[in-house]
Amino acid sequence: EILLTQSPGTLSLSPGERATLSCRASQSVANNYIAWYQQKPGQAPRLLIYGASSRATGVPDRFSGSASGTDFALTISSLEPEDFAVYYCQQYGSSPITFGQGTRLDIK
């Protein structure tokens, strides 16, 4: 089973700032099959990124994903008020599918 460790647990930033969220895999993820999701209170998660760096349909281009070995990152170039939420990474390269524990992005 691939363990995903997200950091930091909580990130406090202001609108307009740049956010970088990290996701480290315990072993190689096949084909960099990493997805990122955003979840707001009381809502289902929303897909942002798949294949480590491909944006899902309708996702603003301020969201981007990158990969380097077993390290993956989600970057939000300039935070908008609606971006403050919890973010999860997921690997779907091998079974079982696993999620990171989440990063909470708070307004500073």
Next chain:
Amino acid sequence: QVQLVQSGPEVKNPGSSVKVSCKTSGGTFKNFAINWVRQAPGQGLEWMGGILPLFGIADYAQNFQGRVTITADEFASTAYMELSSLRSEDTAVYYCASGSEPAARLNWFGPWGQGTLVTVSS
């Protein structure tokens, strides 16, 4: 556009079973994997398992082996997740989520259901 609509909230006694449904529309049901993810109160996301109706074979997470059964009814375009031997720790919101690539057993999750709250309490 694919939409997933789940059944309503459930309250169950410890030791009993619950069956949650997930009806899909707007796509070709058999071609896309349906997965089940649960989220305990204040906690993160946990994959329980999934099924690709095209092949009819389900994968399960080790944590739920022997307690969960995922099935799919192609004619009703509906997937089901049944969890048995319920305990208080199973109190959670249960989501279904659809894969986005046809015929892919493991995939990222595009559309999600609205979630079903299952409460286990005596």
